[in-house]
Amino acid sequence: APISPFIAALPKAELHMHLEGSLEPETIMRLAGRNNVRIPYASAEALRAAYSFTDLQSFLDLFYLGLTVLQTGEDFYEMTRAYLDRAAQDRVRHAEVFISPQGHLRRGIAMGTVIDNILRAFDDAKCAHGMTGGLIVGIQRQFDEEDALSMLDGLRPWRDRIIGLGTGGPEMGNRPAKFRRAYAKARHDLGWRTTIHAGEEGGADFVCEALDALQVDRIDHGVRCEADPDLMRRMAETGIPLTVCPCSNIMLRVFPDMQAHNIRRLHEAGLCITVNSDDPSYFGGYVNENYAAIQQALNFSDAELWQLARNSFTSAFMAGADRDRHL
Numbered sequence: 001a002p003i004s005p006f007i008a009a010l011p012k013a014e015l016h017m018h019l020e021g022s023l024e025p026e027t028i029m030r031l032a033g034r035n036n037v038r039i040p041y042a043s044a045e046a047l048r049a050a051y052s053f054t055d056l057q058s059f060l061d062l063f064y065l066g067l068t069v070l071q072t073g074e075d076f077y078e079m080t081r082a083y084l085d086r087a088a089q090d091r092v093r094h095a096e097v098f099i100s101p102q103g104h105l106r107r108g109i110a111m112g113t114v115i116d117n118i119l120r121a122f123d124d125a126k127c128a129h130g131m132t133g134g135l136i137v138g139i140q141r142q143f144d145e146e147d148a149l150s151m152l153d154g155l156r157p158w159r160d161r162i163i164g165l166g167t168g169g170p171e172m173g174n175r176p177a178k179f180r181r182a183y184a185k186a187r188h189d190l191g192w193r194t195t196i197h198a199g200e201e202g203g204a205d206f207v208c209e210a211l212d213a214l215q216v217d218r219i220d221h222g223v224r225c226e227a228d229p230d231l232m233r234r235m236a237e238t239g240i241p242l243t244v245c246p247c248s249n250i251m252l253r254v255f256p257d258m259q260a261h262n263i264r265r266l267h268e269a270g271l272c273i274t275v276n277s278d279d280p281s282y283f284g285g286y287v288n289e290n291y292a293a294i295q296q297a298l299n300f301s302d303a304e305l306w307q308l309a310r311n312s313f314t315s316a317f318m319a320g321a322d323r324d325r326h327l
């Protein structure tokens with residue numbers, strides 16, 4: 001979808017994006033060669049051709065394959081820097097991004113290799129583009145809570161440079177309350193903000209449980225909250241932000257097509273809605289493509305898109321003065 005000049009120039013924050021989901025097929029093949037990692041596709045084109053998903057799990061299988069090419073600190077730096085440089089072109093002025101440390105620790109990579117190099121890329125992007133970055137660590141919800149708790153212990157040395165706790169991985173079979181202690185530890189012990197993927201494949205009851213059991217500050221996706229009118233009223237009243245990812249939702253068949261997406265109805269019901277790319281290399285676009293897709297399919301006006309971009313700054317975890325400078 002062509003990007004309108006208004007969208008291209010609109011300052012925005014991106015709040016829901018997985019760094020490993022920004023690895024382009026060409027980068028995956030290049031790093032595979034450099035690091036001697038076997039990727040069972042003959043070329044970047046062949047890998048890209050496999051990006052046709054039937055549901056969340058079919059995407060996760062490729063996502064977990066792709067991230068195995070990340071081996072060295074330089075790999076984590078390059079991945080982060082490439083995303084931030086690309087986001088700066090989309091006039092992203094602040095990015096809060098997810099990393100899944102468990103997917104790397106399990107392969108024998110040290111926590112410092114992952115975290116220090118991502119933070120170094122944030123520092124350099126701030127110099128290069130004036131854009132700010134925040135790192136959210138994601139629990140992989142297919143693993144048990146003990147695994148999540150030990151990851152949090154390993155992150156203690158970086159507690160002041162990490163802004164939040166989130167999740168990734170399969171929602172079905174892994175309800176929010178599974179991670180009650182991990183979320184309490186993040187909030188009370190580490191002093192972080194919290195968010196969780198809920199209501200992407202799971203129902204509105206997953207969103208309720210995330211609010212009640214985990215007391216999260218944001219909900220990632222959350223689009224299935226529409227099935228519960230009481231929950232919709234609660235979300236409008238409390239103003240809890242939803243990080244919606246329109247292109248992701250179509251690629252993973254949460255909705256059959258963009259005309260059928262409920263983002264306009266959620267916005268008109270008074271919920272605090274933001275627009276994000278989720279896994280831009282897998283889902284056909286960076287953040288501006290997501291704004292353009294809803295503009296074209298659902299007739300969002302420039303004034304409405306401006307409101308969504310404003311929501312992205314007010315919903316950010318960044319501290320008061322840094323945030324207010326964007327408003």
Ligand code: ADE
Pocket residue numbers: 018021056063167168169170197200248278279
């Ligand atoms: N990991 C990366 N993107 C994800 C998504 N949209 N849902 C769950 N896990 C993910």
Ligand code: ZN
Pocket residue numbers: 016017018197220278
């Ligand atoms: Zn996501």
